[in-house]
Amino acid sequence: MTTRLDGRSRTAALQELRAAEPLDVLVIGGGVTGAGTALDAATRGLRTGIIEMQDWASGTSSRSSKLVHGGLRYLYNLDFALVAEALRERGLLLETIAPHLVKAQPFLWPLKTPVIERSYSAVGVGLYDTLSILTNQGVTVPVQKHYSKTDALRVFPDIKDDQIVGAIGFFDARVDDARLVIDLVRTAAHHGALAASRVQATGMIKDSDGRVIGVDAVDLESGEALRIPARRVINATGVWTEDSEAMSDVPQTLKVLASKGIHLIFDRSRINGSTGLFLRTEKSVLFIIPWQRYWIIGTTDTPWAQERLHPVPTSEDIDYVLEHANAVLDSDLTRDDIIGTYAGLRPLLQPVDHERSSTKVSREHTVAELAPGLVAIAGGKLTTYRKMAQDVVDFALGEEEAERLPSVTDKTPLLGAIDLTSVTRRMPHLSRPFGWSAGRQEHLLDRYGDEVVELIELIKEDPSLARPLRSAPAYLGAEVVFAVTHEGALHLEDILTHRVRLDYETPDRGVGALPEIAGLVAPRLGWDADRVAAEIANYTASAQATLAAQRTTDDADAARVRENAPDLVPLAVPE
Template identity: 50%
Template sequence: MRTAATIAPVWESALGGGATGGVTLARYRGQVRNRSESRYAAGALSPQRRLADLQRLRQETFDVLVVGGGVTGAGAALDAASRGLKVALVEGADLASGTSSRSSKLIHGGLRYLEQMEFPLVHEALRERGLLATLLAPHLVRPIPFLAPLPQEGLLSKVWRRFYYGTGLVLYDAFAGTAGHRGMPRHRHLTAAGARRLFPSLREATVAGAIRYYDGQVDDARFVVTLARTAASLGAAVVTGVRAIGLVREAREVTGMVVRDGEEEFTVRAKTVIAATGVWSSDVSSWLPDAKVGLRVRASKGVHLVVPRSAITGEVGLILRTPKSVLFVIPWGGHWIIGTTDTEWALDRSHPAASAKDIQYLLDQVNEVLERPLTTADIEGVYAGLRPLLSGEEESTSALSREHAVVEPLLGLLLVAGGKFTTYRVMAEDVVDRAARRLPGTRPSATDELPLLGADGFASLWRDRADLARKHGVSVGVIEHLLERYGALTTELLTLIDERPELADALPGAPEYVAAEVVYAARAEGARHLVDVLARRTRISMETSHRGVETARQAAQLMAAELGWSRSTTEEEIKAYLDRVDAERESQRMPDDLTADAARTAVTPAPAKASRR
């Protein structure tokens, strides 16, 4: 393994310049075509890299300091680094540990926003969807078909519904076409028989036909990790487990942040601070006793259920109208994701809890159209996340805008909030454009032309996956699984397997994953706690009925070897994870938000010992 002293030269070499950046994006892209291995090494978030980046935080003055390791923060760090700026990103917990790992796993334009006449928002989102699926992240974003069922009603009503929905999807496809990089097939009208051929579990009496259309699917947490690693490959210092606790100011100008790493506090100097803190955006007011933040963010809770693929017979997803919003039934490998709710949440934002009421609501809604109703016995996993919505005074959360805002309450401090996962790149570009006003000579954004790590070479590896499987002594299924999660970075996991063939073995209780993924998460993806691996680098915590309990010990032992955990630290990590699972299960038996929150927040925090690594 590389030492801390070797990290900076590795990524300086990948950039062809010094630690401050200074290389043009065009020159960089020309270099990495022939030097992808150097680029991947430069983007490795290893324990040694973390130590080196912590040293940079203490010693250097950055052009941009980003606070928040979700999709918007990681996107802002990438945008700034790709312009040649010196960038740091700090995150108090783990990458994507909040909203950005708990979404519906969709990259979409937002059909319901058409109904709300938010045409510019839909057009923007469809442009980003096309870019991601065709150029920026084709290894992570792929087309997924959906049916919009037409309900059984009177003849006139059926004709009107088909015309109404069809017109919306004509607009959807038209916007995608004018945005360029379509990346998805066009919609198609189906009869009732045609709809049930694609989705036999649809109750015959409830469907008079359907329209099939396409959107994109993504593993949201893996996407954020890849964003952060791409920023790191361009020289950004990316450090998790470091919490921002206060501003550093000279007069009315912000010049940095006071941060905490474990028990140690120190100052990070920066010409501009970008706060991309999602549902915590309003908390920034505690940093500004004499200034107004300039925006309000409300948290909307979205709950999703995960059930086995065998529980529902269908080849496509569903989008269903509900009295409050829309409901998706989404194919997810060997599972289905059913969601989401859309209710205001004013309790603990670090641990949003799903209650028995939320779960029953989702079951009731989906069972209206299924031949065989689902029950709680079918549920493998449940997860809850919070969406940051720009707030007015009286709106319900389902009516609040998904548009974003950038404000500058003090010179040198920028806040970006709102938006949606799909348009993270636009939010990042907007906030860095604003920061660039203070940084003369900054280049325009070019992230619409910069593929994420793992994109270059993905298509050829996918084409040759059978040969790749033979070469490395694994099944084609394993190769496909890895390629769809890591893209061209799969070669790094295969190198691990070549060196240690036992790492090709499936993890206990999680046959879809191999042991190499745990080792790689600790070695190259910044995973520092057991929960980081089971809940975010993999999705074992939500995809298995045991919620990762059967996998925890072996995963912890694999991580311990990489991170140097003692036996006691390893046991603490296992206990913390098992306590978390118990607390989640208990919360999901509670009747309402208040009691569910009390049960969920009873969990013990992750061990401090491991977090110091």
Template identity: 55%
Template sequence: MQPKALTGRSRDEAWQVLRDSGRPGRAVDVLVVGGGVTGAGTALDAATRGLSTVLVEAEDWASGTSQWSTKLVHGGLRYLQMLDLHLVHEALTERGLLLRTLAPHLVKPMPFLIPLEHRWWQRLYYGAGVTLYDLLANVLPGERALPVHQHTTRRGLHRAFPDLRGGRAVGAVRYWDATVDDARLVTTIVHTAHTYGAQVASRSRVLDLVREDDRVVGARVRDEETGEEVDVRAHQVISTTGVWTEEVGGLAGADGGLRVMASKGIHLVVPRDRIRGSQGLFLQTERSVLFFIPWSRYWIIGTTDTPWHGDLRHPVATATDIDYVLDHANTVLTTRLTRDDVLGWYAGLRPLLQPGTRGEPDSAKISREHTVVSPVPGLTVVGGGKLTTYRVMAADAVDLSLGDRAADLPSITTQIPLVGAVGEGAMRRRMPALRDRFGWDEQMTDHLLHRYGSLVEQLLDLIAEDSSLAQPLEHAPAYLRAEIAYACISEGVLHLEDIMMRRTRLYYEAAGKGLAAAAEIADIAVQWLGWGEDKAARELADYERRVRADEAAASQPDDLSALAARDRVLRGEPAAATPGTAGGSS
């Protein structure tokens, strides 16, 4: 199907459907609440079953957990240690679907090394685990999505990762997973759902659930841009709200037994040339796992795994978090990383289904299995899960909401490539000619293919209209001006923050969180979104305030003081720095 752009008009159309739903016979079949990866997948699943579907999100697409992941599509190797074979098999099956069919432009293979310090028992232990990982990935018929694992010698390990501290390593096990731009995946799923008929509206907050007797029949929704409120009627409401799962259950007067624990994980972004290595690295720490992930021009290093009790909308990375990751990285590297090497960082929350135990469980030992329940008639709630398994979670949610009707309307999303997937190979073959025509280098064309696939054609249409769009941004040359224009007119952008944090990755992959490029990006938005100069100035001020607030938080030693520092900056007060914790360009 021809991709259908996410525009201001399409959002207006979605809101008209929400208003009209209160009229007799106009209730929507499915109202999906939550625009992360699971909500986007649920809207796509419902729409492709022929159900009238509306997806609402309180902020921007992927603005919660889905933009702060480790950027991996993976089976969860560490869950094999918990003997969670069902979860690992499910995730590996979905990984294969994304690589082969659904999103080969967005999801890319990546080899990882597990260094070994003991010649015999570790080779047997990790070798057996990764062998099982490969078997679980390849039990389905068809072409294998990724190579099987290999053992490598100490010399082979050094060739692949020269900056890994030699020490006691006797070799490594090499296995394969895949990387993804998580926020881009979510936006692409929303784009695909809209293409197949779903109405979608970001910045649309559910305030309450509407009930008749003991049944949920809709929700009260507020347009965060205009303040308008409307009671939306729906035959089924599906909550895909992640760490907010219990809050939605509370609106219904029931939680269905789902208790979700928010676990904070932080990641650092370091320039690629600071660490010599061509493959990813996987190690275990006392509290989590340590990944070194080659990602575009950078390394992503993480993660932590600690309980979070603060504002669910604004998890923050503290100085202690950043130093923890740096310290653990430096114990295994020959080079030494400092705060000056950290271009950016980010913190996110994992929605972990909490087991029925007393006290606070160890979040690092909680499975990422998902659960779908219907606490009251008319409401379906999804809890837990992980980015890789979003499609299964979505299908399960729609199945449960349909009840007996699900047998007549089965999910078909295994057969629905995301926009940009079909024709990616043909677009790839055109790239040499485009490099010659526009003076782009190979890194730029790889970047475009990885983000847009065959939708690069739509960027070329914009460039044909305005040749200046073929040029890179002056202070962020990894991105073309055309990408900003395209985000404005086709990817549902409402605010500058949407571009800086999710349509691009400048918030955490550029020094100063991309502030140097913000003015040029705002100027493009003035042209393509129709912003006035006053609007552009407000957007720039709001984004700069967000950056200063997050920088202030990262200078503090703990979550409580970090949140307080962040709030002070957002209120326009000076942030009290903690001596010795802030440093570098981070």
């Protein structure tokens, strides 16, 4: 039995959220940390709610490098415990939690010196493999392999001859980040959580003793004010942490800086290679990551001081990534080769008072009590979202209650993974009536896992949904419809940016597909012609503004250009 996130489930959730009986836990923030926290709380048997002021995964969690990794570079800082924790989480995602979304990904680490670099790199990668085997009690991805220059160039012919003397092959994993978040939210709902996107917290409700007992909020879709009672509120808002913290009217405990990272997308045929590349730069690392139809190259790491809703790449950002990629690749990539871009903001944690007894600080994330009844979590990375969620729920519950209701998310598969092996084996038979190729079958299994059966049920109701989109043949009509019937999409931008992700897979950011996609979802969302026109106009304006911003040279100008396209559903002004 599937769990649907749609208009009706949202309405029902809002009714329950405002009920007199307080929630055990209310989570603010619908990125990977908030979604993971809602799932952790719900699977402990706690009455749980989660709200997000935009669409699910609308911020950092849909704009990552799309990697699940242990952090190989941290080993050179001797952060063994941090790497071991991340490698354990990688193993859980690969084998138990989300094997349909998380896939083992081979990488080459090109070497430029024959002895010294190979020696210390081999030790580092060997330790990486050893920590993975120990923490997962077995092999979850293949161990390192050494390549001569000739063998490495067979694997990745586009590496420049003078940039390699050999290579080390190792494995991490890649993930569809936005789909991971959406599946987390849906799985939390499957376990009883009340989930509502486009709901913005505007203030904290306190009792006479100053304890937080809920939040004031507004349903941005209707403009209706809400009061949501809760025994515990967990703030998981990433780069918005300080804003959420300010609503509690207490001295600042956490400071979170925004750092921008951008990625460029290229057609898969443009680079001749069969694995990913791990490249060290003067500032950090650069990943060149293969997907079914394209390559993702990134990232940057620069301070962002502009508005946080719509970070965008600048011309300078694009030049930086092209320069570093072309320093190693023979492909001679140009701006004309770029089919898409995206930018995200990484929350960099700066604890203000981490000596307080009400604060728990780790190398990567911090959990803090901002006020009685209000806990925040900040920092961390996508790979360790589950451990972060476990930590913050443990902290919110207190030691005794957490021991009585321990986390079970390390053995809880997400929707799509529950019956994955059986459905994968049956897929050739299931797809035979539709003539889907092996590539199409792989595409659907990697996105929906065992819920491809639900997709087929939609097609049985409307056989036309089995056809590829005319404007974007990589996707079926059923995938667009599934986005609104099961995955909580409320607007065209939700579909194109977080589900059928044409915003970075096509040079026009999906504008050409808008009429066809709107035609599929309008009847199911109850839109009339005026609403369709407004949705298309809004997305078109935002896409054009993003493309124009990429021609500017600095963040301030880029942000001004992007802001010329107003949001269809603007945020409320907090109290």
